[in-house]
Amino acid sequence: NAGVTQTPKFQVLKTGQSMTLQCAQDMNHNSMYWYRQDPGMGLRLIYYSASEGTTDKGEVPNGYNVSRLNKREFSLRLESAAPSQTSVYFCATIAGGLQETQYFGPGTRLLVL
Amino acid sequence: GNSVTQMEGPVTLSEEAFLTINCTYTATGYPSLFWYVQYPGEGLQLLLKATKADDKGSNKGFEATYRKETTSFHLEKGSVQVSDSAVYFCALSGITGGFKTIFGAGTRLFVKA
Numbered sequence: 001n002a003g004v005t006q007t008p009k010f011q012v013l014k015t016g017q018s019m020t021l022q023c024a025q026d027m028n029h030n031s032m033y034w035y036r037q038d039p040g041m042g043l044r045l046i047y048y049s050a051s052e053g054t055t056d057k058g059e060v061p062n063g064y065n066v067s068r069l070n071k072r073e074f075s076l077r078l079e080s081a082a083p084s085q086t087s088v089y090f091c092a093t094i095a096g097g098l099q100e101t102q103y104f105g106p107g108t109r110l111l112v113l
Numbered sequence: 114g115n116s117v118t119q120m121e122g123p124v125t126l127s128e129e130a131f132l133t134i135n136c137t138y139t140a141t142g143y144p145s146l147f148w149y150v151q152y153p154g155e156g157l158q159l160l161l162k163a164t165k166a167d168d169k170g171s172n173k174g175f176e177a178t179y180r181k182e183t184t185s186f187h188l189e190k191g192s193v194q195v196s197d198s199a200v201y202f203c204a205l206s207g208i209t210g211g212f213k214t215i216f217g218a219g220t221r222l223f224v225k226a
Contacts, residue, residue: 040219092156
């Protein structure tokens with residue numbers, strides 16, 4: 001089992017470019033999450049999907065869109081990248097309720113110039 | 114509001130030293146508490162958790178006790194190893210009306226041989 005996989009591992013964009021970060025899980029989990037990690041700020045939730053077919057905003061959704069393509073895949077799109085979106089992005093899943101363990105992907109490092 | 118506060122790092126210790134990383138929280142309801150660890154270049158992974166007051170989570174020699182009276186969940190290890198060098202995140206979830214996990218800012222630990 002691969003667990004949670006993310007692509008790409010690293011990306012450099014110019015301001016205004018667009019890109020999609022991919023996340024896939026083979027754990028048959030219902031809920032999927034996108035976080036960004038910035039120095040000294042912990043992880044902040046961008047969007048989440050409680051189940052296939054639903055998505056909701058987290059605490060920092062501006063500048064991002066998401067798609068829950070099926071139960072396995074949850075993508076994050078930056079339509080017009082800005083330097084403030086330079087960060088490390090993590091996808092995570094939970095099998096059931098929030099009192100359960102989250103499983104994280106290895107992350108995507110994004111640099112916006 | 115709901116929040117998690119961790120001691121600032123970095124924490125630098127010699128091998129076999131005693132480790133404490135402080136974590137306090139503010140939350141409505143009865144949250145579950147977690148410690149996650151992030152090794153260089155990787156995503157977060159669960160280290161231990163506790164779901165109710167007075168529970169003790171333990172794993173790999175690390176321990177933390179859910180103290181409701183002091184709203185704390187301090188991480189301890191009796192004898193650290195070089196391989197414990199990582200960033201440690203305290204987190205809570207399952208708060209009343211909440212849909213997300215709240216993470217502390219993280220504490221970086223360096224262990225010297």
